[in-house]
Amino acid sequence: MQEEAESGRRTNLWKCVDDENKEDPPLTHSIGALIGGTHRQMLYYDRLSIIVSQEIDIEDDPDPLIAMLIGLHRLTLEKHGIHSIEHRDNTATLFEGRKLTLKKADGNPVALTLGKIIFRQPGIIGRDTCFVEATAEDCGEWKGMETIVKISWQAKSRPSEKDFMDDVKNAVDELPKDGTSHQWVFDHLPNILLSQDFEMAEDSPQARLKAYFDTASYADGDSFEYEERVCRIMVQEKLYSITSLREPRQYTQGIFDILQIHRWVYDHARIIHRDISMMNLMWRRRNGVIYGVLNDFDLSSYCDYKSASALRRTTRPYYACDLLKTDPPVHISSSSFYLPFESWYDMTYPELYDKTYNFFIDSTKNPDTLLPVSVSFSNFQSWLTLCFGLISADFFAENAYHRSKPQSLFTQFLSSRPSGSVGTPLKEFDNATLGGFVDYSAFFQVMCKFADQDLVVKYDPDGEPTQHQS
Structure with missing residues (x-):
């Protein structure tokens, strides 16, 4: 309480x-x-x-x-958090025309002219992630390239997105040269040109808090670790939101591209993206071909990184149903489905469990009614219905498993009697794949076709090696 x-x-x-x-x-x-x-x-x-x-x-x-x-x-106005030089007027053009000089990996400076703010998270000014248009001056290797600057406040210990992309490049280089090209992966990942960190000033509140907590301890003597933050400025090639595509075939191929690159990065670079949302599903055009791009790796982690506190298990309305139980299973990745109803924010754990659980197991409701789509997206109905069916099948299988436990124990009890038959040991329910119904292979089979036509397959870990197709 x-x-x-x-x-x-x-x-x-x-x-x-x-x-x-x-x-x-x-x-x-x-x-x-x-x-x-x-x-x-x-x-x-x-x-x-x-x-x-x-x-x-x-x-x-x-x-x-x-x-x-x-x-x-x-306290001065500044110490109260009030900076008179900041104004709300014309926030989209706040950076327009301003110069920003950063250092490339080789130590040489690169000058950028900032443009309009593309997107900024709601939050306290100076602490929110911000995306700004930018053009590079006197940088031949970036000539003609549309670029953006991302300004964010990340944990100092967290690898940068450029670090993750460098790991992907290393993974591609280390793969055996058996005739199968993996260069296609770079069509579906962000092209990060530069990343530079700026630490807090010595007289900033964060620096003073760090100095204080370095000497502080809990009552039991354990030390307190204060998570330092840095201002991380990153320059990357400009991408476009997947929702801006208007041709259904291009849209679905883009989504399917992202599904495949998500699995490839996990299999070969051992990176878990951990921040799947519509805002991070992007596209680019190269040589006249549109490619789906998985963007924003700033919350990603490596597969062998087991710190549960650092994995941030998302917020209550987005929890998978099993996490709302009093004794939830081990959970080290964010839930992957979206929040359909605003009212779920205000529910208790038991109420939310009942709502989300019954959403999938109520056999009296037609999935097509539960998941309506507009006329222009009617061909997506099969995707939604099949994915809904997979998750529903999991809940029914899990119920059957738990109901069979008492019967299995009773069977084993009978088998111990001289006249009893031999009982069959009960196989454990696989929570990781929701009983085998919800895994990559299942979603791959659902999404590899659209409107009864095959989509382009670039990576199928369960099938034959696939050459890149344009």
């Missing part, structure tokens, strides 16, 4: 900060207080952290409250 109350207070704080950021001037961070009766706690919030002070009781000792008020009064 205490944890839920604390979580609720933090959520309310975030909402207050979000409301404040809709006003001028915008905030880089917020300072507030939790007040309950005579009890007070100071709060510091930015996009990287929430810091809560020790609780004080002004009835027992008013001195800390007086010191707190004096301290707040002495």
Whole structure:
């Protein structure tokens, strides 16, 4: 109960900060207080952290409250998070015409002229991921290439997207030269030209918190590890959202391309993408051919990386049904289906489990009615129906497995008696593939055809080696 109350207070704080950021001037961070009766706690919030002070009781000792008020009064506008030079007006052109100089891998500088903001995540100014159009000056190797700059705030210990792409290149080079070309993979991955990290200033709140926590410890003596962040600026070739494609055949081939590259990167570079969303499904055109591209590897991890805390298991409404149980199975990757209904945000775990579970097992409802599509996307109905059927089959198989357990025990009991027959050991249910119904091979078989026509297969790990086709 205490944890839920604390979580609720933090959520309310975030909402207050979000409301404040809709006003001028915008905030880089917020300072507030939790007040309950005579009890007070100071709060510091930015996009990287929430810091809560020790609780004080002004009835027992008013001195800390007086010191707190004096301290707040002495803060400058900047320390309050207010930067007068930042304005909400014309945010799309905030960077337009500004110069940015970065260093390439060989140490040589490259000058970029920034353009319009393509996309910016909602959040505190200066802490949100931002994509900006850019053109390179006097850089022959990038000549004629449309480029964008991505500005994000990543954990210092996390590999950059360029690191992951370098690993993909190494994996391609190390594959045996048996006549099967793997150069096709670069058509379906982001072309990252440069990545450079900038650490926080020594007098920044993050640097001061790091210095403090380096010497702090828990009551049991364990040390506290503060996650440092860096400003990571990356330059890459411009890509386009998969949703901007209007030809159904191009759209489906792009999605199928992304399915195949997702598996190839896992099999050969040992990288798990972990951030599948429509915003990260992109396309590019090369030599007149449209290719689906799997973008945004900044949350990716290596297959042998087992730190559950660093894998970030997503948020409650997106949980797979089994994770809503009181004793969930081991889960080290994000759920892969989307949130159909806004009302699911406000449900408890048991309520959410019932809703998501019944969504798939209610045999009285027609899948075509549950998953309606527009006329222009009518050929996608078979994909939706088959994928829905695979997940539904899993739930029925899991139910049958758990119902058969008591019967299996009873059979084994009878087999131990002189006149009993020999019982058959119960095979364990495979949670990793939802009983074998939901795995890569199943989705590959569903998605390799569209409107009764074969799509281009570039990588089938369960079939014959496939040459790249354009």
